[in-house]
Structures are given as structure tokens and as C-alpha cells.
Amino acid sequence: MRLTGAQALIKSLEMQGVEVIFGLPGGAILPVYDPLLDSSIRHILVRHEQGAGHAAEGYAHVTGRPGVAMVTSGPAATNVVTALADAYMDSIPLVMITGQVATSSIGTDAFQEADTTGITMSVTKHNWLITTAADIPRVIREAFHVATTGRPGPVLVDLPKDVSNQMMDWYWPDSVDLPGYKPTIKGHPKMISSAAKMILEARRPIIYAGGGIIRSGASKQLLELAELTGIPVVTTLMGRGCFPDRHPLCLGMPGMHGNYTAVTSMQKADLLITLGARFDDRVTGKVDGFAPYAKVIHVDIDPAELGKIRNPDVPIVGDLKQVIAEMVKELKKSKVELPDLLRPWLAQLRQWQEQFPLKYDQEFEGGPIKPQYVVERLRELTPLDAIVVSGVGQHQMWASQFWKFDHPNTWVNSGGLGTMGFAIPAAIGAKVGHPDKVVWAIDGDGCFQMTAQELVTATAERIPIKVAILNNAYLGMVRQWQEMFYSERYSEVYLSPDLPDYVKWAEAMGCVGMRVDDPGQVDVAIEKANQIVDRPVVIDFRTDTWEKVFPMVPSGASNDEIVVGPQNEGEQ
Amino acid sequence: MSSTNHGLVPIGSIRGVPRARHHVLSVLVENKAGVLARVAQLFSRRAYNIFSLAVAPTEDERFSRITIVVDVDSSPLEQITKQLHKLINVIKISEIDPVEAVEYELLLASVEVTTEQRSNLVELATIFGAKIVDVGFDRLTVMLADPPDKLDDFEDLLRQFKIVEVQRTGRVALAKLDRVPPNRARSQRGKAS
Numbered sequence: 029m030r031l032t033g034a035q036a037l038i039k040s041l042e043m044q045g046v047e048v049i050f051g052l053p054g055g056a057i058l059p060v061y062d063p064l065l066d067s068s069i070r071h072i073l074v075r076h077e078q079g080a081g082h083a084a085e086g087y088a089h090v091t092g093r094p095g096v097a098m099v100t101s102g103p104a105a106t107n108v109v110t111a112l113a114d115a116y117m118d119s120i121p122l123v124m125i126t127g128q129v130a131t132s133s134i135g136t137d138a139f140q141e142a143d144t145t146g147i148t149m150s151v152t153k154h155n156w157l158i159t160t161a162a163d164i165p166r167v168i169r170e171a172f173h174v175a176t177t178g179r180p181g182p183v184l185v186d187l188p189k190d191v192s193n194q195m196m197d198w199y200w201p202d203s204v205d206l207p208g209y210k211p212t213i214k215g216h217p218k219m220i221s222s223a224a225k226m227i228l229e230a231r232r233p234i235i236y237a238g239g240g241i242i243r244s245g246a247s248k249q250l251l252e253l254a255e256l257t258g259i260p261v262v263t264t265l266m267g268r269g270c271f272p273d274r275h276p277l278c279l280g281m282p283g284m285h286g287n288y289t290a291v292t293s294m295q296k297a298d299l300l301i302t303l304g305a306r307f308d309d310r311v312t313g314k315v316d317g318f319a320p321y322a323k324v325i326h327v328d329i330d331p332a333e334l335g336k337i338r339n340p341d342v343p344i345v346g347d348l349k350q351v352i353a354e355m356v357k358e359l360k361k362s363k364v365e366l367p368d369l370l371r372p373w374l375a376q377l378r379q380w381q382e383q384f385p386l387k388y389d390q391e392f393e394g395g396p397i398k399p400q401y402v403v404e405r406l407r408e409l410t411p412l413d414a415i416v417v418s419g420v421g422q423h424q425m426w427a428s429q430f431w432k433f434d435h436p437n438t439w440v441n442s443g444g445l446g447t448m449g450f451a452i453p454a455a456i457g458a459k460v461g462h463p464d465k466v467v468w469a470i471d472g473d474g475c476f477q478m479t480a481q482e483l484v485t486a487t488a489e490r491i492p493i494k495v496a497i498l499n500n501a502y503l504g505m506v507r508q509w510q511e512m513f514y515s516e517r518y519s520e521v522y523l524s525p526d527l528p529d530y531v532k533w534a535e536a537m538g539c540v541g542m543r544v545d546d547p548g549q550v551d552v553a554i555e556k557a558n559q560i561v562d563r564p565v566v567i568d569f570r571t572d573t574w575e576k577v578f579p580m581v582p583s584g585a586s587n588d589e590i591v592v593g594p595q596n597e598g599e600q
Numbered sequence: 601m602s603s604t605n606h607g608l609v610p611i612g613s614i615r616g617v618p619r620a621r622h623h624v625l626s627v628l629v630e631n632k633a634g635v636l637a638r639v640a641q642l643f644s645r646r647a648y649n650i651f652s653l654a655v656a657p658t659e660d661e662r663f664s665r666i667t668i669v670v671d672v673d674s675s676p677l678e679q680i681t682k683q684l685h686k687l688i689n690v691i692k693i694s695e696i697d698p699v700e701a702v703e704y705e706l707l708l709a710s711v712e713v714t715t716e717q718r719s720n721l722v723e724l725a726t727i728f729g730a731k732i733v734d735v736g737f738d739r740l741t742v743m744l745a746d747p748p749d750k751l752d753d754f755e756d757l758l759r760q761f762k763i764v765e766v767q768r769t770g771r772v773a774l775a776k777l778d779r780v781p782p783n784r785a786r787s788q789r790g791k792a793s
Contacts, residue, residue, distance in 0.1 A: 150641060154687075206688060207630065209688045331685065
């Protein structure tokens with residue numbers, strides 16, 4: 029069968045089971061958009077290429093399948109760099125297809141030319157520049173393989189216009205031949221038995237569970253490990269939902285804005301069972317002062333994570349799903365009744381939880397709406413399996429702290445890169461991935477303004493997401509730092525609550541817009557929004573400008589110096 | 601290379617990086633466009649300087665071998681090695697211990713000599729086993745292929761003449777071969793990571 033390169037590309041994507049592409053056409057990718065008309069693949073036309081990237085990420089976050097985005101050359105390719113970097117940091121499987129100028133023009137500064145593979149080299153797991161149409165099926169097969177196996181991540185395929193137009197003989201490769209790429213899946217049995225031994229000897233152990241649990245689909249195994257041993261679990265920002273918050277062994281989020289018990293439990297632990305987490309600086313605080321009494325078991329599929337920040341006593345390279353299952357098997361051989369031995373440790377943790385719960389003060393009559401209250405009410409009034417998406421900043425921390433997570437793959441946020449403006453396009457992608465689930469984007473007013481044009485995409489493509497803007501009229505997290513660490517000298521952080529008019533903005537983009545400035549109306553608005561299923565909804569919640577995220581470990585400080593905040597002061 | 605220093609430099613004054621921080625990585629990669637850029641980028645991203653670099657195809661034309669001499673402590677080196685491993689085109693990385701390796705490098709130097717100096721230069725070349733590979737009206741080009749420290753010494757001694765240009769290839773290295781039967785001393789050699 030003779031096909032053009034463009035047809036071969038679309039057919040290859042179909043062979044990979046792609047059901048949706050987020051994209052925006054342009055000159056160099058034009059040939060590919062023609063056979064797309066005849067394909068079963070749904071295309072969602074975004075309004076800015078960055079949105080295509082984040083939407084594909086949102087899709088991948090909630091489905092576990094690779095997100096696919098397609099844009100043209102030059103400025104379109106540079107516009108997706110942020111999404112690629114974001115996906116790289118958070119290990120999101122993403123296949124990005126970019127158009128490129130014709131091979132004869134490469135290197136001549138042609139119109140809309142950029143060195144896309146060069147630019148994206150450090151923010152992709154791998155990238156390919158295709159120079160002949162015959163390579164297309166092989167490269168697409170390799171690209172999906174690399175994106176989804178081992179530690180998942182973004183890949184990019186750069187396709188010159190003349191290659192799209194070139195004829196080729198269609199084939200589909202049976203396998204991939206990448207001699208330098210063989211991820212280790214099975215953990216070393218000797219290491220696993222050392223880990224089991226170490227676990228049985230620990231009396232103040234903590235399971236430090238990260239995003240790797242979600243990428244590996246190992247929530248069930250994690251639950252089994254925790255329940256068998258009685259070891260409490262902290263879930264990192266990327267790992268929220270991998271272990272249910274309502275479980276008595278769940279301690280919640282550690283780190284800079286983690287709760288007192290999660291943070292302090294790691295500081296006092298004698299063993300950290302690190303599963304798919306990477307000792308991020310937002311978790312460790314000052315590394316020298318982090319978990320000073322703890323031995324470390326570190327399981328990760330990426331060998332480069334082991335010993336990068338903290339040297340593990342037991343390093344295990346492998347897929348968490350398998351390694352944890354093996355660990356459980358090993359632990360079951362023992363007669364040690366670990367849950368009994370851990371009783372004093374759990375009692376200590378319980379006492380901290382009672383003494384230092386996450387707290388805020390909502391006055392119902394007259395006072396401003398507390399942002400935490402909005403998150404709590406959203407959680408209360410929305411189904412358990414609802415998906416929540418956030419941008420980056422104060423609202424993200426409140427969402428992570430006060431949303432009670434019940435399922436893996438229901439929390440979508442930009443953890444590693446901290447990309448403001450992530451929420452709306454990512455929520456669109458999440459809703460496309462799970463049209464049956466309620467998707468709430470909890471966004472800040474600063475973030476919202478960065479990518480809100482994608483609400484047009486949501487309306488036009490009938491993707492009814494819901495957006496709760498926690499509008500405090502400031503770049504809130506920066507304002508908080510200026511208040512606390514720059515003597516209240518506020519520099520370029522004020523945004524205004526009314527400019528833009530968020531309700532009009534929403535309506536102009538075909539969404540339902542609402543404004544809430546009274547705590548008593550919060551529930552009414554949320555319930556109304558939850559009933560709207562035919563279009564996107566945006567609620568402008570006017571929240572307390574002066575509310576700060578607590579607890580907080582000041583930047584560069586040890587986690588022992590955690591500040592619990594005014595609501596808990598006097599008790600610390 | 602400084603061409604203004606014509607004075608005699610004592611033999612054995614090894615320039616460059618101290619031995620302790622000197623690591624040689626032998627990296628087997630797929631022979632494809634852009635692979636060198638991916639490898640080099642990992643070093644530049646962490647602000648590590650590549651001291652020398654040699655790339656050439658291997659006996660199997662699908663692969664190339666990159667020999668990298670890098671000036672870095674051991675612990676960041678381990679991280680670099682692991683990151684290098686993550687590159688899809690990298691097949692295998694061996695850290696080569698200079699003591700346990702055969703290391704060679706090639707030097708070409710064009711030297712300006714007066715008629716009186718000419719025989720001195722030829723004599724120096726003979727002592728080092730270097731070859732005169734080109735002869736001009738008032739210049740000679742000499743070539744020496746030897747272990748890098750010997751090249752350092754030769755280059756130092758050449759400075760008594762007027763060096764016009766020096767070009768070195770950067771070293772290539774292979775682990776030393778076993779001199780005892782297998783399964784006795786093998787694990788000591790060029791540990792693969």
C-alpha cells in the first residue's frame with residue numbers, strides 16, 4: 029500500500045490506539061491535517077499551542093495513556109516547550125508531533141523554522157527528526173514505546189513538510205529495536221529481601237509515596253503493603269490520591285506546605301520507605317536536616333534517582349507494582365507482628381494529628397470567603413471520583429491540603445515545573461479522557477489569566493469543565509513571601525479583583541459565569557455548577573486577600589522549623 | 601597553547617587537571633545524527649567541563665565510541681553516568697581507570713626552526729619516537745602517538761622552539777587485558793556501570 033508520509037503518520041497513530049489529538053494546524057504540518065479529516069481520531073482545536081500540550085498532559089494524567097498533541101513548526105514548536113518541560117518533570121507520557129520546514133530548507137533560517145529537536149533535547153525523554161517517510165511507522169512506534177515505558181515522559185517527533193508529502197510503502201513494525209533502552213522492571217531479589225528485613229526492624233517507619241505509584245498503577249499494592257505492616261503513608265504533591273486520604277494510615281502531604289504530622293513524622297522516622305518519590309527540595313527542605321534519623325529504602329524505575337539527593341541504604345531499581353508485590357510476599361514470610369510493634373509510633377502520630385490539624389477560620393457572617401472553605405465545600409458537594417485540576421500557587425496548596433483524595437489519577441497538577449496556567453487546558457484534557465467524571469479546575473486569578481482563552485476550546489468542543497477561581501486579587505504565593513520575608517514590601521503582585529471581569533470573560537467565551545462573595549452563597553453556586561452539564565462553568569470566588577498557606581517551612585530551612593500558622597499558634 | 605613561551609619547561613610538569621579528579625568515560629553509542637549533541641548537553645547542563653573528547657565508529661558500524669575525559673569529583677560523575685544511561689542512544693558506559701587502561705593520544709605540531717635548530721628538533725623527535733610528517737621551508741610538522749602524559753612532556757620540550765600550531769586528538773582508551781586466566785582478577789578491570 030502506497031501512502032504519503034502524512035497518511036502514514038495518521039495511520040501509525042491509529043495503530044497506536046490514539047483516540048484524540050490536541051492541536052493547532054499551520055504551514056509545515058498542513059499535509060498531516062488533510063488525512064486527519066478521514067481518520068477516526070478526534071482532533072481538538074486549541075487556541076494556543078501551549079494549551080494543546082497541557083491538555084494532552086491532563087489527558088495522560090487521568091487515563092494513564094499517552095497524551096498526543098500536534099502543532100506546526102517554529103513558534104508553535106517553541107510554544108509547546110513549556111508543556112514538554114512540565115511533562116518531563118512530572119513523568120507524564122506525552123507524544124508531541126511538530127511540523128518542520130522542508131528538509132532542503134532546514135538550516136537556512138526559513139520562514140517558521142526553529143531547531144525544534146535541539147531546543148527540546150533537554151525537556152524530552154527522546155526526540156526524532158524524521159528525514160524520510162519510510163521511517164515514520166518505525167519512529168512513531170518507538171516514540172510511543174519510549175514515552176510509556178520505564179519512567180514515562182514526553183517525546184517529540186519533528187516531521188518536515190516534504191517528508192509528509194513523500195510517498196512510502198506502508199508497513200507496521202512488529203517490535204522496537206532500541207539497543208540502548210531497556211528499563212529494569214524487576215527489582216533485585218537480594219535487595220528486596222534486605223528491604224523487608226529493614227522494614228521488620230524499624231519502629232518508626234514511614235512510607236514516602238510519590239507520583240511513581242500513580243504512574244506505575246501500584247495503588248493496590250501500596251495499600252496491601254501499608255495494611256500488612258501498619259506503616260503510615262505520606263503522599264507527596266504528585267502522589268496525592270495514590271493512597272486514600274480517609275485511610276487511618278494516611279498522613280497526607282509532606283513538604284514545604286505539608287501538614288505538621290506528615291512533615292514531622294519524616295523528621296522523626298527511623299526508616300523512610302521511598303516509593304516512586306524523588307526527595308524533591310519542596311519535600312526535604314534543607315537536605316542536611318531532612319529525616320536525620322532515617323535509614324532509606326528507595327525504589328524507583330529510574331536508576332538516576334537513587335542517590336541523586338539522598339544516598340539510600342537499600343536501592344531498588346524496578347517497577348513499583350512488581351517490587352512492592354515482591355516486598356509484600358517477602359514480608360508475609362515473617363512472624364513479626366509489625367503492627368503491634370508500631371503502636372507507640374502510631375499513638376505519637378495520632379497525638380500530633382490532634383494537636384496540629386490543618387486549620388483555618390471561616391466566619392460565616394459578613395467575613396470574606398476563606399479559600400480553604402471553598403475547596404472543602406467543593407469536595408463535599410462533588411462525587412468521590414471527581415477529578416480536580418489546579419494551577420500553581422496558593423490555590424494549588426489549598427487544593428492539595430483540603431481536597432480529600434480517594435482515587436489515584438484524580439489529581440492533576442503541575443508539581444515539578446510549577447507551570448502557572450496549567451489548570452484550564454489540563455482540565456480540558458482530563459475531561460476528554462474521562463467524559464463521565466466531574467472535572468473541577470481550582471485556579472488562581474493569576475493562573476487563570478495565563479491560559480483562559482482555552483475556555484473557548486472547551487465551549488466549542490463541548491467539554492463541560494468547571495472552574496473555581498479563588499480570586500484574591502493578587503499573585504498570592506508571591507504576595508505571601510513578600511509579606512513574610514520581604515518586610516511587607518509588595519512589589520508587582522497586585523492584580524485587582526475586577527479586572528478582568530471574570531463573569532463577563534466566562535460569558536464571552538460561551539461559559540456560564542457566576543460570582544460569589546458571601547460565604548453563605550458558596551454551596552448554592554457549587555450545586556448550581558454541578559448541575560450544568562452542557563457547557564463550561566466559571567465561578568469567581570472572591571476570597572480573602574490576606575489568607576496565607578500554612579503550615580510552612582521557610583525556604584532553605586530544615587523541616588524541624590515548620591511554622592504551623594496563626595490558627596495553631598500557642599500549641600506548638 | 602601558548603606559543604610565546606619558548607623557555608625550557610622541566611620534564612614531568614604535567615599540565616591540565618590533577619589526576620585525582622580526572623575520569624575517563626568510554627561511552628558506546630548508536631551511530632546516529634545528533635547523538636554527540638545529546639551527550640555533550642548533559643555535561644554542559646550541569647556545568648561540567650569536558651576536558652577532551654574523541655569520537656569514532658567502532659568495528660560495528662551501527663555504533664560509535666566516545667571517549668570523554670572529564671574533570672569532576674566521583675559523586676557527581678556517578679550522577680552524570682546515570683543520566684547518560686538514560687539517553688536512548690547510549691548503549692553502554694564504562695569508566696576507565698587510567699591505571700588499568702591503555703590510553704593513547706595523537707599530537708601534531710608545526711614548529712618553526714632555524715637551520716641551526718633543525719637537527720636539535722629531529723633529535724628530540726627521535727628520542728620520543730615522534731615522526732617528522734611534513735617539511736616546509738622553515739617549519740617541520742612532527743607527529744607523536746603515545747600515552748597522554750608523554751605527549752605533555754613532548755609538547756613542553758617543543759616549546760624551546762617556536763611552536764606555530766599544536767593539535768591533539770584527545771585520548772582514546774581501552775581497558776587493559778587480563779594477564780591471568782578468567783574468573784580470578786576480572787572484576788578489577790574497567791568496571792561497567
